[in-house]
Amino acid sequence: MSNHHISELLNRLDGFINKYYTNLVIRGGIYLLLLLSALYIFINALENWFYFSTQTRTWLFYSFWVLAVGSLSYFVLLPLLKRWHILPRMSYFEAAERIGKHFPDINDKIYNILQLNSMQGVSDAQAALIAAGISQKCNQIKPFPILQGINLSKNKKYAKYLIVPLAVIGITYLFFPTWVEAPAERLWHHNTNYQRPLPFRIKILNPSLEVFSKTPFTLKVALEGEAFPKHLYLNYGEHTFLMQQINASTFAYTFSYLDRDIDFQLTDKHRFTSGSYHLKVLPKALLSNIQMQVVPPAYTQLKPYQLSDIQNVNIVYGSRIHLDIEATNCDRLDIIKDSISQQVATQNNQLFVFSDTIYSDSKYSLYAANNRAGVTDSTTFAITLIPDQYPSIEVQSMQDSTEASMLFFAGK
Structure with a gap:
């Protein structure tokens, strides 16, 4: 008889433990959504305002996903694996203590039953007394709906807090979709270099961005719009150079004797920086x-x-x-x-x-x-x-002063 009561009690305890972990999964899912939605709003707002660099966006991107995976594991997967008996879970004694907090009338009875059932090495007379005690206590706790000690509907009070971040995201997307889409796209493509939209247009006046090797190149830029900076700078390599102002909206900068392709940007050194321009250096024969x-x-x-x-x-x-x-x-x-x-x-x-x-x-x-x-x-x-000249001979004749009939010749 006692074995039947023990088996029935353990089944009820297993049901309580399963419902306990189910409750943790539901509540953990709500916590997870609250955390990720709030974090999404926070990171999106920062990116929308500051236009972070690729390094910062990469750090934010992976930090978000590390936190998301960690929170998912802690709030949802961990209790779910315990419910499925994959990981060690709550013992029957721990379950008895939790049930006792919900039902004070049976505060120690379940715990005592489990203690009695775990007793070993007793005599037959003692075993009979233990079995009788177990049967009596099991009958006493049988009317109590111990599964109702966990009320899943209480999670509704946590779920209502989800309305705030989800409403913020939904309303913002409805009236200002670019505030949601643009930062999210930049964060997703975190390795891509994005630049803040300029309040003016940049027009390169040079016919092409090509120059012969070892030849100076003067870059000419015109700004168009209702408002543009008084000074314009050029970012090249790790340095920033002030461009020469030709008139109110035209600027120039001369590169000296380039021998390789370069990438440069235009900036006002405060808030706005252009995209990257590529100056190609053509090798000279x-x-x-x-x-x-x-x-x-x-x-x-x-x-x-x-x-x-x-x-x-x-x-x-x-x-x-x-x-x-x-x-x-x-x-x-x-x-x-x-x-x-x-x-x-x-x-x-x-x-x-x-x-x-x-x-x-x-x-x-x-x-x-x-x-x-x-x-x-x-x-x-x-x-x-x-010139190659014809052969020639020069000859001089001389008469002997003592003998008129004798001549001497010299030449070359």
């Missing part, structure tokens, strides 16, 4: 070194020689010249000889070679070009021939 080898005709018995300075060259008629031309960023090298143009062959991307045999005074022009910038470097040199 440059002639870096020219070497000329001169091979005179064989009959002159002159040895080949090398020239580094080729501005004005004097060589023997019929000599053959070999040019080794080093160039950087050069896709094409053209040479013009006496108004006749031809393309110079290349051995690799940096070295071009050209050969010619010289039979007259000539003028050469070299033009280095690439596909992006066209012709950006050139040089001119002239070759003057040393």
